[in-house]
Amino acid sequence: MTFSRGAVEEIAAALAASGLILRGGFSFGDDQVAPAGPSGAPAKSVLLVGQAGAAPWPHFQRWLGQQAxxxxxxxxxxxREVIGAVAQGRGARAVSPSDRPYLPFQQWAMRAEGLKPSPLGILMHPTYGLWHAYRGALLFEDEIPLPDAHVAIHLCDICVEKPCLKSCPVDAYSGQGFAHEACLGHVRGPRGEPCRSGGCLDRNACPFGTDYRYPPEVQAFHMAAFARL
Known part of the structure; x- marks a missing residue:
């Protein structure tokens, strides 16, 4: 399959029907170990698929209402269902961040969009702030003509106060990393109701990308999934 700009735009339009967007991509170098493409041969290119804000939420909710x-x-x-359907007939293999063995999604995202991690580990986007996600990727055995990613301004570098490191009652995030057990214990405990109903206090304290902040019900959904771990 020969890729043109029109083919990439067609994929973007198919994803947009479910509230998803293309999040950049790149071609693997000859000296890089690439995952398998649709035939099992090494992939040559990857397109990242994700979201900005909570755009997929209504589409997901309609689908969820029809499930067990x-x-x-x-x-x-x-x-997986949405991205897999887009992959069909387009010469692509769909993969997910939760697939085992894990694929280096964060490294791919940093390369595709020129982003860097925030103190919370979430990649900081110059427009979306911390309110975005990667939901999957499309692997191709053809080279896709894509412009090189520009290194994005890293907003954390210009943030002096760092409120994302001062809002959690149990100091879950620090220079030593993420205190998983302390966070989980707090979220599950009697004082964790604000986190369970409205999301991570540190994440919500970030001043960037607030127009894309997930609504409370979306944050509560993600926090409930975390608390079940």
Missing amino acids: RDIANPLDTWS
Whole structure:
């Protein structure tokens, strides 16, 4: 399959029908170990698929209302179905961040969009702030003509106060990394109601990308998934 700008735009339009967007991409170098493409041969190019803000939420909710109540990992399942359907007939293999063995999605995202991690580990986007996500990727055995990613301004470098490191009651994030057990214990405990209902206090304290902040019900959904770990 020969790729043109029109083919990439067609993929973007198909994803947009479910609230998803292309998040950049790149071609693997000859000296890089690439994952398998649709035929099993090494992929030559990858397109990242994700979201900005909560645009996929209504599409996901409609789908969820048609599923069994006890469906496991519903958002991952929905994402796989949507991205997998887009891959069909377009010479692509769809992969997910939760696939085993894990693929280096964060490294791919940093390369595709020129982003860097925030103190919370989430990549900081110059427009979306911390309110974005990567839901999957499309692997191709053809080279896709894509412009090189420009290194984005890293907003964390100009943020002096760092409120994202001062809002958590149990100091879950620090220079030593993420205190998973302390965070989980707090979220599950009696004082964790604000986190359970409205999301991570540190993440919400970030002053950037607030127009894309997930609504409370979306944040509560993600926090509930975290608390079940």
